Amino acid sequence: MAEKHVYRFGFDQDGNNVSEVAGATVDEAKWITGGKGANLAEMAALGLPVPSGFTITCQTCVAYSNAGNVWPEGVLDEIDEYRKDLEDRMGKKLGDADDRSGAPFSMPGMMDTVLNLGLNDDSVQGLIKQTDNPRFAYDSYRRFVQMFSSVVMGVSGQLFEDAISAKKAEKGVKLDTELDADDLKDLVATFKQIFADNVDVAKYPEVEVDGKAVFPHDPILQLRLAEQAVFGSWNTERAILYRKQNKIDDSLGTAVNVQVMAFGNKGNTSATGVAFTRNPADGTNERYGDFLVNAQGEDVVAGIRNTEPIADLPQVPGLEDAGNELFHVFEILEDHYADMMDLEFTIEQGKLYMLQTRVGKRTALSALKVAIQMYEEGRITKEQAVMRVAPEQLDQLLHPQFDAADIKGREVVAKGLNASPGAAVGAVVFSSEDAVAYAAEGKQCILVRWETTPDDLPGMDAADGILTSHGGKTSHAAVIARGMGEPCVCGVEALQIDAPNKVCTIAGTDIALHEGDVISIDGTTGNVYLGEAKLVRPELGGDLQTILEWADEIRFNEDRGRVMGVRANADNPDDAQLSRDNGAVGIGLCRTEHMFLGERKYLIQNFILADDPAVKADALAKLGEAQKGDFLGMFKAMEGLPVIVRLLDPPLHEFLDSPRELEVEIAKLEAASKALEAAASVDDSLTQVNEELETAIAVKAALLKQLDSFQEANPMLGTRGCRLGFLYPELNHMQFKAIASAAAELIKEGVDAKPEIMIPLVAFSEELKHLRRMCEADIAAVEAEYGVKLEIPIGTMIELPRAAITADHIAKYADFYSFGTNDLTQTCLGFSRDDVESSFLDTYMNEKLIKTNPFATLDRGVARLVQMGVEGGKSTNPNLTCGVCGETGGDPDSIQKYYDLGLDYVSCSPFRVPIARLAAAQAKINSNGGAQTVAPRV
């Protein structure tokens, strides 16, 4: 059968629905006839008053686009048939037709619409005769010329607005509505001249007459050009950008809908409006929307006139019946779609026409409330309710926001990347230490840094928000801030920071911010404001809790499918408690290096750098004590739940100062010494000073040599992870014993501590074999010391391709695998997370070489490695537990993949646990036959 390019919708002359259905369900049909077309046919089937028409398919658009904007063979004939069919059904010729567009994805404001198509100098007379309303007819005509010229022919819309303004000035009036029929007739002529002056006949030879552009009077030609414009609009920059932002595939195409025009501007018993069946902002079950009397659709959106609330529609004289019918339509739509709907309508001389409907977009707050209402009303099941809330949306509810009214009036003084959501207010501070000091005094502060480093962790934790001038959405600041659930604006290029002098300026302004000056930052938008903006924490009610409980109910139901747990990444007792409060069933990753910072940093530095073995040993012992304390707190907070502790992972130089800075410092001291030497020849007393200086230089030079010896060209591929344990076995022993003895102490107290030990960066099974043996010996020693039996599973991160590839070997020595997708992505793709944001990732996204940031959403190649890892690991060790603890562990798209890859749990930031719980429930539903629906009533 030849491909069908056009589908009919609406009614025949007897009012029977004659829509051709493009799919078994409206969801299926929308891939062919687009969201709008499919829903028009669906509404016709429901008997709702849809103006009849036909739809040219999305696939036709793609074929047209791919052929370089050329119609596929036979399609024009097919369209012509359907046009004639529509004329037959209506009993009138084109000249009353209307042309609209739609796509399988609802793209509000993206695809262009042309109203009043078919009008020309002749048919406008017909319209006058038919309505006896010349003003209406010319208003429609001038709208058509204007819309056709700008939308279809690409003439600047401003030219027409200017002409209208000129006309109003000439007439001394202010509103469009004050122009009369003659004025509008004049405008039609003016508009046609604008058309003639601005259309390039080389581009549009169809409108050429004697070498000049003439506004086309032939309705068939008008239709053809309009159809081509809609299909052409699929590849406008604006549409491409929108699709990129919304991850819509370019290959979908858009449909063209041609339907009979309903005039909402045919006098005071005509109207037009948009509405939602419930409140999309907060989910209240009330009619929501606006209408305008005697107007066409674009007037409502344009905001030229003040609209009326939809609830008042039945009160307008002459619109009573249509209004009540509309509200009845609300019910029919909700009954049919079992969701909150968004719709457009027009009333032409008292008769209601439904122009569009679709599932209404809504806030997170509304999504939760509507889903629960719909379940309570018996329209949907709990599973459907759970599927109705987009996990990503919850982020809105989990962080404080600026008060909308307050923030509206404030100037955005700088803009950066929206790196970690939520809003924060505080005094500007320029160092980690100052942030800690402010916090200690109970003052709120924003840490402002060029970029952050692990050194800044205490300050980042103490601050209320983070602002950096460099780095992208996966920079250190961004990643850590998201992990902490703290607002962060990154990469504010205008920010010029002079940290030593505790001041920063904003390029292009005369603003200088000194320490203590209060600013407000919005990590959800990337905006920076001066002064203290008003913060609000959205009212959650119990809706979020309810939906999450339903999600868990589904997630833990073994009869419904495989169970996937949600754990959290946390490094201290507070975060562990928060994780538990947010519903995590364990800690998937505790990064012990985070316990080596702040006041403890000098200890690890002593361990690394000290020549004296006693100093080294002392430093190590103190680190062990300190870590044990942390573990006691964490294991207690997570009593009865597993806590995976990862051994020290980063290369040691991350704990050391920068050799470059030190070398510059030495150069400066040497210059000073040289100057002193010269002066000492005059002033003898300076000799002593210089000798001291020279000693200091020698000490620093020795230190520099040491620092350099720890440098690596490619630290990510260097001496880190389990490799450290072979070079510095004492570090391992210290950590093994700190973990085991904290557990032993708690168990003796009756606390059910459940630590698990994770060895990072394993590439060879031999590594794990050796370290496991070492670990088991240390645990045995602790067992003997405390007289308790410990059961501490030992596992490894799978974060190198080789580990995934040889997972069958490694699993012989592992109780669990945790896929470290950050590192795995780095090595699999050869992207450095430390560099990629500032280098080529943007270019790659723009050139569409990649669709998503592979550090945020699991890459296909990395997914294959995870698959090899799970399959290989379970093949030799069926009891192996497999989880993931990378950034992607909290990403809904990735969670779906992890469910399908058979992971036992995902682990993410404590703040994302609710998101992950919902996403995991949805993944399970998706992968087990989709959501159960309400049983048909018997």
Add this chain to the structure above:
Amino acid sequence: MAEKHVYRFGFDQDGNNVSEVAGATVDEAKWITGGKGANLAEMAALGLPVPSGFTITCQTCVAYSNAGNVWPEGVLDEIDEYRKDLEDRMGKKLGDADDRSGAPFSMPGMMDTVLNLGLNDDSVQGLIKQTDNPRFAYDSYRRFVQMFSSVVMGVSGQLFEDAISAKKAEKGVKLDTELDADDLKDLVATFKQIFADNVDVAKYPEVEVDGKAVFPHDPILQLRLAEQAVFGSWNTERAILYRKQNKIDDSLGTAVNVQVMAFGNKGNTSATGVAFTRNPADGTNERYGDFLVNAQGEDVVAGIRNTEPIADLPQVPGLEDAGNELFHVFEILEDHYADMMDLEFTIEQGKLYMLQTRVGKRTALSALKVAIQMYEEGRITKEQAVMRVAPEQLDQLLHPQFDAADIKGREVVAKGLNASPGAAVGAVVFSSEDAVAYAAEGKQCILVRWETTPDDLPGMDAADGILTSHGGKTSHAAVIARGMGEPCVCGVEALQIDAPNKVCTIAGTDIALHEGDVISIDGTTGNVYLGEAKLVRPELGGDLQTILEWADEIRFNEDRGRVMGVRANADNPDDAQLSRDNGAVGIGLCRTEHMFLGERKYLIQNFILADDPAVKADALAKLGEAQKGDFLGMFKAMEGLPVIVRLLDPPLHEFLDSPRELEVEIAKLEAASKALEAAASVDDSLTQVNEELETAIAVKAALLKQLDSFQEANPMLGTRGCRLGFLYPELNHMQFKAIASAAAELIKEGVDAKPEIMIPLVAFSEELKHLRRMCEADIAAVEAEYGVKLEIPIGTMIELPRAAITADHIAKYADFYSFGTNDLTQTCLGFSRDDVESSFLDTYMNEKLIKTNPFATLDRGVARLVQMGVEGGKSTNPNLTCGVCGETGGDPDSIQKYYDLGLDYVSCSPFRVPIARLAAAQAKINSNGGAQTVAPRV
């Protein structure tokens, strides 16, 4: 059937061979009874005069070792049976037995031997009676006590040597042979006392009598302790180290051979010796070896007395028959083994005994000659001849060496890693520029550097050898030197280099080398000598050529199996010519970044750093011209053969100066400026100077900012490879056009230029799709310009795990794949090649976490990626050519794997091409049923 632990060899009382054969062939048997035991049984089967005995298997050794040096159940009984059987066969009791060891791998000097076992105060009397030669008997006895004490009981051998020296001093004689029977009898007593004083009875309770150690008189106990010592020796440090160096698996174990003693010290018709059936040094078909009259085996090796050449043996009175019989044995052995054999023999009172034979170790020169001779003699086929030469050995022949006699007398003043084989002599220079200057004047030089960088390439090329104080065998210097075939000694820690002052010193000596001082370095041994050592280029004759021709004959024979080509990595016309001369059938990798160095470096710097677009464009145009010139030379040199040109690969900062150095320089200038400022307040004229200085500082500060903007935390995972082409498309266009226009120009001249273009570091198929399109457009433009048709295949490096994993997708846009195993190993294992040598690799090798350096020999995980790449690629593009161009492409072990993985070619350094040709032929033979043997005579 219970496991058999002991095998019999030798003869019964009637002289019939009663050996128990442990395998179908001697090669099979040696895995059970060890190399020595298997060959003893084999010789017995040939009717050769082997002293009878039995062998305890290697598997017994492993079981003994694994059980913590405890005998497996029943084995002691089994051994006892065989001992009794041997006593029965000989018609005499233990007391004449001898105990020797062997392993499946011949380990000369590694496993310990105990002669004369069974002697005690009683049996020595028997020996005297039997021989009427008390001196012989006591000589044997004192040898036994000495050997047993040191080898079996671990007493320091020096104590016995000291006692002998004392005895000689007491007697006023110089030679051992001058001691008479009484002296030797005294020594036996002294030796027993040394035993008593030095053996720890806690460790050896078997020899305890009344709390003291007493030399064991019981022959059965002697035997048991000796057997345990041999098995125990498998795990001595020396043996472990040897196995590590020779890649011998620890799980093989060693066998113990117990055989009847043949005395070579029974007077002047007795003798002992070692021999080869041909000359192992140069392959001449002559008898080769030494003997000693009236001596035991260890005397020959110890060098106490001067040995006689084996050819003279039949001339010695009383040894005529045994000598002629020995030469007849040579022929029997060569006929049987069809190889040059190494053997040990003893003549006891005119009767010949064969103690050992094995395939003789030989130099490369000898290996070639013997293989060819054996073929010509009809003993082996060409395939066997090709299998007889170890590819790695050829390296000896391909580089100049020091004259052995000359170098023997020279002091090794420093020692480093033998990073690139061959010897070199030249004047010391400390910079690349100086090396180039020396070379320009025709002077030989050695480039001495802390470490080399890509900056040093011109100097490395100009120098005759390279010496560095840092870096390992895979450091930049080592890799590049091997690529250049230039001798290199790396990581000489004693070297203290002061490059600015052009001097270096050697720690622990008072040697200071100034520029121009002549030194000699040996990249084969890592030795450094002062002055000019004599260089020789070994005489190759045509043997190498012959074997390589045979190898190629096999390699290109399609009936014999799949053909795998050998190409070379070369970046300039000279290397291309050398590659061709060495038998390469194409260039597998031309690294274009090597064309950006030396005088051209400022051009690429201008391109990167210049703000002025005109300067940028000009730099690019000049680079294009220069590259085109290089390509013309290379394509011409390789006429008719493919030349794969890789686009620019390294991150751009590799072409830029170090920001750290610049920052230090700025700090110094700022200090100078500050000083000047102070001085200017006194001397006004200095103000001008200081202003100029400040300007210079500002310029440098701006440059520093630029340099920093190109820095990356992890350059290997950064902005490099094809990623550059998306950020700087003009670089790609320049290179595409330079390649295509060079080819076009040559084709017009009638030269068959065959370039192929390789896109590096592809991770996503979309990258290759885009760049291929770009490249094709540029080629088309060149075709139009020159009016010629170009056929330039376009392919990619597979050097990231993701590329290998998604090879099926990428292959849709690739004509060929070249596996870049250097990068693939880095990312698969998470090892940085730039760092790994100086960090944990050594530890890993020592701890046996890994067996070989994964950058030198293909790692198993990486091999799996290569397999995925080949299979995936060919699944969607059956015409895809697959090769490898990493370091491993020239490694024989890896070449075997590449053959089995189905690669179409390997590419390596031009100097390794002969090695790779031979290795590839051997791989083909191995993977296709093994070498054909000589047809049995009809």
